[in-house]
Amino acid sequence: MFLGIDIGSSSSKAVIINAQLKILGKAVFNTGAGTQGPEKAVGAAFREAGISGEKIKFSVVTGYGRMTYDKADKQITEITCHARGAAHMIPSARTVIDIGGQDAKVIRLDKDGKVENFVMNEKCAAGTGRFLEVMARILDCSIGNLSSLSENASEEIIISNTCTVFAESEVISQLSSGAKRENVAQGAHKAVAKRVAGLGSRIGLAPDVVMTGGVALNKGVVAALEKETGQKITVVENPQIIGAIGAALYAWETASKLS
Amino acid sequence: MDKNISSKQILNDMISRHYKEALEAKKSGERVAWATSIVPQELLETMDIKVVYPENHAAVLGARKDAPAFLRNAENNGYSNDLCSYARVNIGYANLKESAAGNIPMPDFIFCCNNICNTVIKWYENLAREMRIPMILIDTPFNHTFDVPGHSVKYIREQFNHAIGQLEQITGKKFDHDRFKEVMKISAETARWWKKATALAAAQPSPFNGFDLFNYMAVIVCMRGKQEGLDLFKLWAEELQGKIDRGEGPWKDQPEKYRVMWDGIACWPHLADTSKILRKNGINLITSTYPDSWTIVYDSDDLDAMARAYSSNYANRNLAYGAGNIVQIVKDFSLDGIIYHSNRSCKLMDFRQYEVQRQVQEQTGVASVIFDGDQTDPGAFSLAQYETRIQALMEMMEQRRNERLSRR
Amino acid sequence: MNRIEKIISALEETANHPAKAVKASMKETGKKAVGCFPYYTPDEIIYAAGLLPVGLWGGQTDIKLADKYLQSFCCSIMRINVEQGMKGMYDFLSAVIIPAYCDTLKCICDNWHVAVPQTYLIPMVYPQHRKIAAGVAYLIDEYKRVQKELETIAGKKITEKDLEDSIALYEDYRETMRHFTAIVSRYSKTLNAKTRHLIIKAAYFMDKRLYAIKIKELMEELKRLPEEKLDGIKVVVTGILAETDALLDAFVQNKIVFVADDLAHESRQFRTSVRSEGTALERLAYRIADHDGCSLLYDEEKKHGQLLIDLVRENHADGVVVCMMKFCNPEEFDYPIYKKELEVAGIPMLYLEIEQKMDSAEQIRTRIQSFAEMIK
Missing domain, CATH: 3.30.420.40 (ATPase, nucleotide binding domain)
Incomplete structure (x- = not known):
């Protein structure tokens, strides 16, 4: 064993x-x-x-x-x-996207499934699970419910700050000026997707693109990532x-x- | 030189003497200059002016963990944290004038060459203004063409003459053209030996011990125009050749498993940590883009060639050159991997790094990794992130090596 | 809508829709267009070639593709320019000129070849030692090199007369703009901070000859109006540029009037004239030599602070607003020096860190309002 x-x-x-x-x-x-x-x-x-x-x-x-x-x-x-x-x-996976708590990474695999190259986020937590945690906290929902919350979004909200600390204050001010929580949740997903898509553009996303890690359970992030990258993303079982x-x-x- | 003393001992001695003499010279009323790291120091050496290099000093303060106080002082005076940390440390030092990690004399004038970046122009402008002292600038236009264009050479050469005029005015002394030729000869010769010594790292196993390059660099920065600098590199080359002949690798207790280059400046405040993690994984850092930066080689007496040489630092040349240069290094040094330091201080290196990495990867297939850090600001670096990236690099290198072996 | 409103709204429309405006200008004049990156480019030579110089100072595009080349700590104007180039938004331009004033611009030049291969690049380097004879000679050589490239694009030779005519036209434009910025305090409601900005910005997307005519018309019309009583706060604004809408709206809401500016995007473009003697290219080179107080051009005397103090005094301004472009090293280096000088001179200052694309300007709004309350 x-x-x-x-x-x-x-x-x-x-x-x-x-x-x-x-x-x-x-x-x-x-x-x-x-x-x-x-x-x-x-x-x-x-x-x-x-x-x-x-x-x-x-x-x-x-x-x-x-x-x-x-x-x-x-x-x-x-x-x-x-x-x-x-x-x-x-086995057909050629690109792996893993969004972890501290790090987001895009890994390219060769035809034998070995690491060919990889890129990771810059030092700050933009585009990582930590970012989503902070957003969930501000929205007063559990990290697991962030996705279902975003499903009811009615309007597109852009969170422009890439830094988690600044994004936090940006979101608080958006909420205080009347933005709906659902829309903010979707905006948070989009913000993460954008950062990760940017990361992916540095080494290219060869199909099949597979997503692993806990954040892959968040359908909102996966959908936003598919939209940002223009690629189909397969979420592996038990990511x-x-x-x-x-x-x-x-x-x-x-x-x-x-x- | 006493043959029983190692070049490392001489090196340390030379550097401390370099700073001591500069401080003493200042005390006895001599003029002192501050200069950028790849400045045409020949002009200053000819005039027998004591020079200290703020970049080198900032690195020393960084490595001895004394940078934060100066970074804070600069910040309190309105300098953004986004600015080059060498500049911030030095500007903070110009205010506070005292560091437990080592002092330098205040300058009577400053000498700046932007072949390393345009940031130094702004940094030195501020020094000149704050201290009300003269500034000499040698402007080396960025080479977006592969080679240095003719009109740039002419412009730079004429600035040498302009600078000589300024130096004569500042010192009240005549510029000695015969002495100049002599200094040019020594400088070019020192640069040749620097290149020769650093090229010995190509041997397998490499006689280099990890961060050697960053230590010896202090001399090529500070003493390029001096006979003792030349002698040191000759001795170092001799020692390295001896190690190669005896088949000695970098470490006594472990073999060299992987050979890598480091792109960019060291993380001085985390020098020990960054080096330990490499060593722990059997990774030997044997070269960087530095050896070529100070290979300022030209025929003495040829001011055009000297102008061209100073403009040819890789930071001042285009991306095609930069990527091609690294591709050549990968081949010459039989590298297994490349560590790219995305250094928050150095936008000129950073904003081409992604594309350089891609082009080098495409042309050599060598494994590589980028990590975030800074040359002197300790806050921009995360040890855990560095360690994971280095380990992942090692895993990639290992796998590629296994594949190579299994193909045989 | 009266005549003034009509002219202003047309200019605002131009400034707010650059691509549409440039394409309309191309159609109207039959000219090809050449994109000009910040901060100074030889627009007179472009114009003399029968081409239309167009300013490329970023925009409001989201960053996605540019992440392939640039880390997040690159200035927003350059990230957006690369993004827009990669998106094909500059495909209708015949070329772009990228001058390497700062380290970031050097890198943008290099990346452009691979990131935006479809848009022809003319790289340029301006001398930093611009005041000495060798620097002037170098710049003239650069001008000549660029001139040849432009002649190829235009399919025509540029004569000395073409250049002199173009210089005369640009001198007229610059003089007109100096008059325009000088009358802002007399018409502070009509020419509020936002309108003033958009009117000046429109110049980047129009033929300068036609633009200057519009501005002169506007000023003629304004002269017929009674002067508007200025009941707000008068400031001098400095920095690379003063955008976004949210930022400008906050100035307007708090009745802050820009009585003068030292923005690279605005007055730095037209406050310095060419010299009257010399060949056309010499006259252009000496304009760069004579241009002071700009963070992008070497100045060991650091005249930036004194320039701001003079602007405040001449225009009886209440203070200085710093629009610090985040990650712009040259501007960030000038700041501590002029900050100290402004403090010694007793001039109040508001420091705002801006990015070109800011969807939320809540904090900035608060700071602007507090500054206004402090001055009153």
Whole structure:
């Protein structure tokens, strides 16, 4: 059995696979690096797989919190893991878009599903999950409900500031001058989509374009991204655990090479 | 030179002496100049004027973690955080005049050449105005053509004469043209040896130890026209050749796994962190666009060639040259990867970096990564982001190497 | 609508719809158009070639494509110009001239070749050492090089007489504009901050000969009106440009009148005349040599602050409004120096950081209102 752990800035994910690369257990916990989240996710994955820790031959940790997690055998970046996980799930994938809590990335894959090139956001949080969190907080809704809120948008609102801090005050002033929450939610999605589309233009978005990461569950962002990029975007099943799947696949591969 | 002393020791000694002598000269009433890093220092050296380089000083303050106080002072005086942090540190220093990390004398005049950027013109204008001191400018028009056009050469050469006139007026001394020829000869020779030494990094494994380049750079900036600068690079080249002959790599405790170049200026406040993470991954930084920046080579006596050489710094040349130059470096140094520093201070480097990266990628297929940072402002850098990007770079390099090996 | 309203509304229409206006001008004059990037270009030579110089100072386009080339900390005018170029919005131009005044412009020049290959680029470099003989000679050589390019586009040789005629026409335009900006304080309601801006901006999208005629007509008409009592605040505005609508509306709402400006987009274009002696190209080169107080041109004496102080005194202004274009390094470097000088001179100052595209100007509105309340 092989374990992949993905410790993000706002959530922890764990996946257990067997030698046939079948997923036996998976778990997502909504607390990330520096908390009990990773332990809880790993524990839940074990319970789902119905196995204990000794059965794990090899484990790989990835994500923002990978450096400080010392219980795995190896650590690999989320860039490499998301690429691997996405290519495994959708072999025709040539581009992976992953919007994480701190980082947004666009990864180009070669025909074997290996990382060919990648780009990430500038240092600030524009175009990342953090931006959406801030927007959800201002709109007084949960991050999960942001998408359904935006479905009822009636008018286009543009959030022009790329900086999260400034966007926050911009949105507050729009709300105070009577803008509808639904429209603002849609504007937030559009703002993220624009930044990520810009990122993608730097290396080009070759089809098939696959989206991974928790933000992929937000239909509003995906729709806005499709509109901004003019490309069809496939959301992989269980997008939030793709990094952990990639990590588990690397665990399997490393162990096979070792034996 | 004492053969038992290493070039690194001499280097450190030379730099501290460089600053000490400048301070002493000022105290004894000599004139001191401040100058930009790739200025035609031949003119100043000929006049025997003590020169200090604010960019080098700002880098020192940055590396010794003393920049924030000066950055704050500049900000309090109305300087936007968006401006070059070398300029902000130096302008802050010109106000406060005291740093625990090392001091420089205040200038009697300043000497500026915009072959590195137009930002230095604005920075030096402000210094001239605030201190009410004369400013000498050598304007090297940006080369949007691949080579330096003829009318630019003529314009630059005539500015050398104009600058000589200003120098004579400032110092009250005659410019000695024979001495000038001598200095030109030494300067070009020092530049040749700098290039020669830095080119030795191409050996496999490389005798370079990570950030060597950034250390020795201080001498090519500050002492290009001096015999001791020339001697240092000869010694360094000798040491490096010795390491190559003995088959020694960069580190005693680990092999050189990957070879990369660094595009742009170092992140001085995070020098240790940025270098440690590379070393941890077995990545050796062996070159950058710097070796060519100070390869100011020309025949002595040929002012046109000197004008052309000063205008030919890569920052002053077009994108086709910049990308082609890196493609050549990738080949010459057998690189596995490139680290591009998107340096908040340097718009001239930044706003071409995306396209340069694409063109180099297309022509060489070499793995590369861009990270955000700044040369002296510690706030523009995130260690976690840097680490992830470097590790991802390493993973790409590893995978490409595995593919190469499996094809064999 | 009376005659004044008609003239003004036509000019506002032009300023608000540049592409439409330029295409109309091309049709009206039968000329091809050449795009001119900030900040100074040899418009007289373009005009002498029988071409129409058109100003390209950004716009209101959303940034999407330009992210391929430029980081987010690039000034908004340049990001928008690249975006518009990539979107094909400049395809109807025969060429663009990009002068490398600042580090950003150098990069834009380089990127343009790959980002907007369909729009022919004439790069240019103005000398920074513009006052010494070598600098003047260099600029003349640059002019000659650009002149050849323009002759190819126009399909005709430019004679000395063509150049002299063009210079005379531009001198007339510049003089007209100096008169125009000088009468603003007498007609401060009709020529409020926004209207004044749009009238000046319209010049970028029209044939200068026809434009100057319109401005003269407008001034004739205005002279027939009784002067309007100025009951607001008089300011001198400095910076690269003063846009957007929201910003200008805030000035109007708070009765802030621009009695003079030092904007690169406005008065810096026409406050300096050519010299009367020399060949046509020498006269043009000396105009750049004589032009002072601009952050884009080397000036070790830093006359920018004194220029602002003089503008305030001559126009009895109440203060200075700084429209700081975000990420514009040359302007940001000048600011600390003139700020200090204005403070010593006891001149109140309002500092606004602007981007060309600001959908929300709430904070700026608050600051403008507070400034107005402070001065009153």
